[in-house]
Amino acid sequence: EAHEVGPLDLFDNAAALTESRAKRIARSRAFQQRVTDLYQCRCAACGNAFRSPAGDLYEIEAAHIVPRGLKGADDARNGLALCRSHHWAFDRGLFGVGQSGGIEVPPKVAALRENRHLTPLVAQTLRPPTDPAFAPAKAALAWHWSNVFARNF
Numbered sequence: 077e078a079h080e081v082g083p084l085d086l087f088d089n090a091a092a093l094t095e096s097r098a099k100r101i102a103r104s105r106a107f108q109q110r111v112t113d114l115y116q117c118r119c120a121a122c123g124n125a126f127r128s129p130a131g132d133l134y135e136i137e138a139a140h141i142v143p144r145g146l147k148g149a150d151d152a153r154n155g156l157a158l159c160r161s162h163h164w165a166f167d168r169g170l171f172g173v174g175q176s177g178g179i180e181v182p183p184k185v186a187a188l189r190e191n192r193h194l195t196p197l198v199a200q201t202l203r204p205p206t207d208p209a210f211a212p213a214k215a216a217l218a219w220h221w222s223n224v225f226a227r228n229f
Contacts, residue, residue, distance in 0.1 A: 104150040111138035114205035115157030121171070121179065123203055124159050139163045141216040153213040156202065161193075170194060172225030173217045177201045182228040 117134040118125040126135035139158045142148030158166055165171055170185045171194055179197045186195050205211060 107140075107150040107152070107155060108138040110152045110210075111155035112136050112157050114152055114207060114210050115203065116206060118157065118203065119159040119162055120156045120202040120205075121158055121162040121166075121197055121200075126159075135159060137163045139166055141212060141220050143167070148216075151213075152205070152210040154216045156212060157205075165191075165194065166220075167224070169220075169224040169226070169228045171197060172221045173202060173212070174221065175214075175218070180225070182225070185228050 112134065115136070116125075117127070117136045119136060127133065136157050136159060139156045140148045140150075141154050141156060144150065148154055156166070162171075169182075170191060171179055171181045174180050178199045178201060181191070181194045181198050185191050186198075202212065
């Protein structure tokens with residue numbers, strides 16, 4: 077059955093605006109800058125980097141290993157530079173870093189067809205930061221393993 081569809085209005089000039097206030101833990105621009113610089117604006121998981129030709133706009137994000145929302149430290153050793161897809165996946169425990177330093181993907185995550193791009197990461201190590209003094213803290217990675225990654229087993 078065919079449906080009549082009217083012309084598309086690209087803009088909704090009557091859209092209502094709402095004002096809201098929320099309390100949340102502050103995010104540090106210095107953390108974002110430091111972490112992305114340490115990884116040369118490349119994803120620590122896959123190595124990808126995207127940059128806008130207009131200037132210094134990068135797709136890479138600074139991810140907290142122990143989440144900032146849980147008062148995780150704004151310290152580069154509690155951070156990883158990750159592309160948006162891997163940042164999202166890491167925050168949800170779709171992959172983690174084991175004690176040996178290798179990337180792990182839980183079997184039930186890997187079994188989902190949509191997650192097939194994660195399987196090449198298995199047993200790979202994270203790309204290191206340019207300054208080894210700011211490598212991800214083992215304690216932070218262990219916390220993520222136990223509290224985020226382990227939920228997917």
